[in-house]
Amino acid sequence: MSGPVPLTTDHPGQVASATPPAPGRSRRLSDRWLAVAFISPALLLLLAMSVFPLLWALYLSFTDYSATRGGSAHFVWFENYTAILTSAQVHLRALTTLIYVVGAVALQTVLGFAIAYLISRRTHGRGLLTTLFLVPMMLSQVVVGLFWKFMLDAQFGVINSMLGSLGLGQVEWLTRQQTALISLIVVDTWQWTPFIMLIALAGLTAVPKYLYEAASIDRASEWFRFRTITLPLVWPLLLIAVLFRAIEAFRLFDLVYILTSGGPGVSTETLSFHVYKVAFLGFNTGTASAYGILMVLIVIVLTQLYLRYLNKLKED
């Protein structure tokens, strides 16, 4: 006599695989194979479009291959990597990128959180305000770059026109070393602050109301409530938004291409812009591949460190 069949299990997948196939289904088509069949199109696409190009770039990074010069690729092993890591040109671009990432992401985080905090305190029109703030994020970077280029034009731009009407002098926003990088940061901040705002707003609305009520009963000040309730609860979510933005900012290309072309001189050339020049001006495909792989590695390592910090924060 067989025992009763359990209704629940800790391993539903195993129960499913132990169940005999439905009548009419081929014996060969087990659930496992069906699962494989269903995910294989997506898997193949991923392999063809992401994994293979990455492996191919990794292979090319150890060679002197050029896409236009043709010929067979000769192994130069780590020479591309050594040249990149010891190049003063690359160090300069890395510094520019670092200043840009830190400047843009910090500004966006402060502004994004501040806007989200103010919106979260409103009871009326919150949806409309949020939607309006999100508009810049929905625009193409090229379009944003083009209209900011007109707005920042020293001669005909609306920004200088406004400064002029206030009695201030003309500023060469895009053609001076001191202002060109700041202009890029400002434009990026204009476009991407809403992203941080959106994530922060999600975090702020999820903070349980009873915590604030308890704090009010204890006559806690506004600042005390913000510091001990709001910020600690929103902080992990905000850090994830910062991570996304930092990765995005690290690979900035479009705005530089449209607004400054890396100028004046090379003072706003980011790492991505430099990779583009190495890859497409001289068609040094091997070097460009190594450059790209190094950038991916940097992002992976920094992300891992960041995620560990984030996990530690959650555990605490």
Next chain:
Amino acid sequence: MRYPKRIGRLSVPGRKVQLATAAMLVATTVAACGGQDDGAKASAPKAPATIPELTKDPLTLSFIWFDWPPAHALEDFANAEYTKQRSNVTIKVNTVPNANWHDAMFTQFAAHKTDFDIPILDSQHIGEAVTNGNILDITDFVKQNIDVKAYNPYLLAAYGQYPQAETGKRDENASLYGLPLLGDTWTMIYRKDLIGDKPPQTWDEMISVAAKCQADNPGVSGLAFHQANGSDAAAVTYNTVNGVYGGNLWDSKTRKIDGVMNDAAGQEAMDVLVNKMKPLTAKGSGNWFIDEVNAAVAQGKACIAFNWIAASGGLLDPKQSTLGTTREQILDKLGFATLPSQKTNLVPLGGMGMHVSAYSPAANQAEALNFMKWFEQADIQKKWAAAGGVPARTDALESPEFLNAGPFNKVYADSVTRMRDMWNVPEYARLVDIENTNVNAALNGAKPPKDALDDIAKEQQGVLDSGNRKGGGGL
């Protein structure tokens, strides 16, 4: 009976999937590695001496150029005129932004598959395209089909010959890979109402006239010229001043740049450009190129400007100008002249040639050769001149159709014997980028002029000398 779940080992289907994936990756990688040998033979394939039989089926002959008025003029002109002879053919001139022009052509060349049949290359791109085998060698075709004596030899050489010709000459034994499509050079555009009818004759005089004009006319800058760090903008400006002040870009025989470009004449040219000319330009003009210079002229904001002739047509359009409501009124205020001379009278060679993609279908290559033969005929060149183009044949350059088509056309005709080109070598794209970024840095105060010039010479020399370098090329 249920077995406990195995840990650390995949089930059989899982392992099979992983093995299959790994095998596929290895196979694809091997296949891709094998595919690379295709490009091992890097030399330009030859076009037939005679034009093969042309198709009677509908055919689209595609060009690629950057987006500017001559590109649209060419499409209109060719569709109106060429189709009279070849009614089954449609001409399509694909355009890309100027900054993407080189990339758009050479990324397709790299793929060994082009969506264009006739790439319109800058004269300095020829070396890169020939060395990589991207365009056809048309030497035999030219011998059979083109009247080479009808051209100024240097114009023919500049848009087709490789290795590069010496300035002002043509090597008749060298191979040809293209034919002239559009001639061009800089014109000096000056405000007759502000500085008088007679244009300055020397570069120094031009600077002093511009300075006086700027001082006398608040809100109008003395000069307007290309300073941007994209394309070849700032580089052409420096090269022009370098030539006028007796400098050289390189010694082509010894491939020496360092010590040549930054010699005393080169330093003087950089000093003139940064310390004498730049202060006479509008604030924030450090990223100006063709359109911005034209806008400044059209809005009456510059006393003297320099621009490519082929891009100057819009200046006479009353709809785009604040200088007058009719073409005549605008011409009362604007004058066009050849560049002033100083120690030499050199002017920059602009314009482009047409070439045949090595990766086009045979029928399209045949049609492209037929188009080139048709286009280089005397009467067609005159019609092209009347349609707004700048021809290269001497008879067309001297024809009333050309000289009367625009006030700047005589400037071009007078400049032909004064032209000098940059380097036509496979490394051109990198050389010009180095020069552009450094001249742009000097013009915008990001680098002292002497340092900028020395950096250009040193970095460009590094590019030319890096032929045997194993890794890190392109940095």
